[in-house]
Amino acid sequence: MIRLIASRLAQIAVTAAILSFCAFMLIALMPGDPIDLAIAGDPRLTSEDAARLRELHGLDQPMMARYLAWASAVLEGRFGHSRLFAQPVASLLGPALVSSLELLGLALVLAIVTGVGLGALAALRPRAAPFVQGLALVAQAVPSFWLGILLIILFAVQLGWLPAGGEGGWRFLILPVVTLSVAHLAAYARHAAAALSAAMEEPHIRTARAKGASERAIVLRHALPNAGVPLLTIAALDAGSLVSGALITETIFARPGMGKLIFDAVMGNDFNLALLALLVVAVVTMMATLMADLAQRWLDPRLA
Amino acid sequence: MRLGLALLAMLVLTALAAPLASAWLGHDPFLPDLFMRFEPPSATHPLGTDELGRDMLLRLLHGARVSLAVGVAAALAATFIGTAIGLLAAWRGGAIDALLMRFADGLLALPALPLLVILAALDPGVVGLPRGEAASDMIRIAVLLAAFGWVGVARLVRATALSVLARDFVRAARAMGVPETRVLLRHVMPQLAAPTAIATALAVGGAVLAESVLSFLGLGIAPPSPSWGNMLANAQELVFQAPLAALWPGLAILLTVLGCNLVADGVARRR
Numbered sequence: 001m002i003r004l005i006a007s008r009l010a011q012i013a014v015t016a017a018i019l020s021f022c023a024f025m026l027i028a029l030m031p032g033d034p035i036d037l038a039i040a041g042d043p044r045l046t047s048e049d050a051a052r053l054r055e056l057h058g059l060d061q062p063m064m065a066r067y068l069a070w071a072s073a074v075l076e077g078r079f080g081h082s083r084l085f086a087q088p089v090a091s092l093l094g095p096a097l098v099s100s101l102e103l104l105g106l107a108l109v110l111a112i113v114t115g116v117g118l119g120a121l122a123a124l125r126p127r128a129a130p131f132v133q134g135l136a137l138v139a140q141a142v143p144s145f146w147l148g149i150l151l152i153i154l155f156a157v158q159l160g161w162l163p164a165g166g167e168g169g170w171r172f173l174i175l176p177v178v179t180l181s182v183a184h185l186a187a188y189a190r191h192a193a194a195a196l197s198a199a200m201e202e203p204h205i206r207t208a209r210a211k212g213a214s215e216r217a218i219v220l221r222h223a224l225p226n227a228g229v230p231l232l233t234i235a236a237l238d239a240g241s242l243v244s245g246a247l248i249t250e251t252i253f254a255r256p257g258m259g260k261l262i263f264d265a266v267m268g269n270d271f272n273l274a275l276l277a278l279l280v281v282a283v284v285t286m287m288a289t290l291m292a293d294l295a296q297r298w299l300d301p302r303l304a
Numbered sequence: 305m306r307l308g309l310a311l312l313a314m315l316v317l318t319a320l321a322a323p324l325a326s327a328w329l330g331h332d333p334f335l336p337d338l339f340m341r342f343e344p345p346s347a348t349h350p351l352g353t354d355e356l357g358r359d360m361l362l363r364l365l366h367g368a369r370v371s372l373a374v375g376v377a378a379a380l381a382a383t384f385i386g387t388a389i390g391l392l393a394a395w396r397g398g399a400i401d402a403l404l405m406r407f408a409d410g411l412l413a414l415p416a417l418p419l420l421v422i423l424a425a426l427d428p429g430v431v432g433l434p435r436g437e438a439a440s441d442m443i444r445i446a447v448l449l450a451a452f453g454w455v456g457v458a459r460l461v462r463a464t465a466l467s468v469l470a471r472d473f474v475r476a477a478r479a480m481g482v483p484e485t486r487v488l489l490r491h492v493m494p495q496l497a498a499p500t501a502i503a504t505a506l507a508v509g510g511a512v513l514a515e516s517v518l519s520f521l522g523l524g525i526a527p528p529s530p531s532w533g534n535m536l537a538n539a540q541e542l543v544f545q546a547p548l549a550a551l552w553p554g555l556a557i558l559l560t561v562l563g564c565n566l567v568a569d570g571v572a573r574r575r
Contacts, residue, residue: 011406011409011410014410015410015413015414018410019414019419023419023422026423026426027426030426137562137565137566138558138562140561140565141509141558141559141561141562141565142554142558143513143516143517143536143554143557143558143561145516145517145520145536146536146550146553146554146557146558147554149536149539149540149550149554150550150551150554152540153547153550157544157547158547239413239415240412240413240414240415240416241415241416243415243417243418244415244416244417244418245417247415247417247418247421248417248517248520248521251521252540258418259417259418262418262421262422263421263521266421266422266425266523267425267522271422274422275422277418278418278419278422281415281418282414282415282418282419285413285414285415286413286414289413
């Protein structure tokens, strides 16, 4: 178990290193550097000033040296400055990560609860199965940014019940959480239905019936826990696309999370911020996948 | 399966018929007409007009050409790369297999969209792609999507190819001295048709969705050439003036992805 965790952590570190190297090189290869942008922002800068600034920030160095300097600074915890927000990058990442995790956590819970509920409905009431299947097919195909816009039009513009965007109390969370969870509940519904139907055929369910357990107790106590393991697999596989969905959702609903931070940074040519935010998001996603894998092994020791 | 194929056929036909519909309705979908902004649906403008007075239906049809072309091109490229890599991994095994699959796992574990957003904003000239122009926008997005889309295909192809390579008819062919390339092309490849078809169908849907997201965020197909994604980006700014404008492009994306998923499900069920 410890060896597994160690090797997976090493894999995450290698992936992050390769990702940061490739992204850094691609960004560095682009014509123009931060000093060019500074010149565009302040025409009084002379070419001597520009050369001095380039030397000061190490931009006259070869790319490999620049990458190594940047990487060692990041490893030491010096994340540098965001040009776009005029703040230290570290102070931007913290609140954004909290905001994103809030959205992702709630959306994941909602997706699992409704997904498993629908799956259970399909597995236990065969007449409802085609309805659930159709719903899952449509939910899987709905573009989440379109759903977000439709929800804004209906609930924020026409009815005026909920805010269209921004961050505040729980009322600001309802529409983004619903938008994000719809695309993901389909997978849970389909697999919960399959896993529950399989679990209901097991001998221990017949035993529970024979001893006179109520149907509710059978489903909740005996069948659902067994169906939980495949759902964790889905959760692990789904982590990346959930984070991708958060970027869209945050952009539509103007929530200051990691996704919107990356988008704004890209749009504002602040590539140091974009790169660091991307790395944080990637590492957090891979850690979440690892957690789901470990939970799966803990629930079903046969897998280990 | 039938419903899915019918949906996709309908979408492709309407996309092909876009110039025809243009001629028939007698409007230019690219020409602004500021006296006709936000017209409600009528006989001359079946879905009304947008903020520049352009016909919504015609823009939707022309957008279908762009969105479907990018989606299909990206999916075909992804299938080609994925099949080659999956087959190579299953055939060679050992270190190459391990290396390729670790790479695929790493790519799959990353959140794709944040990465795509950064890559889409980079200068395409750096990696040798043409700059500017709508056509090169399409190529750029298709290349980016293919670079991420091959992973799913490769995993599916590798898993199937591993089981096929272990079957008796492959061993018999090898025992008879059939060269390895012929074993792969004539004996293994046909067995991969179904998984490849499933992966391609899913990849088309995924690519159409991803293209529309990037265009929606302003990093994909740039206006004035219409794509379903950038039409929705316009519509989001106009939720007060023209709430209906947001309905149609999203519905088109929904139907495309739904059609692809239905076809993939149908092929999977037939095996």
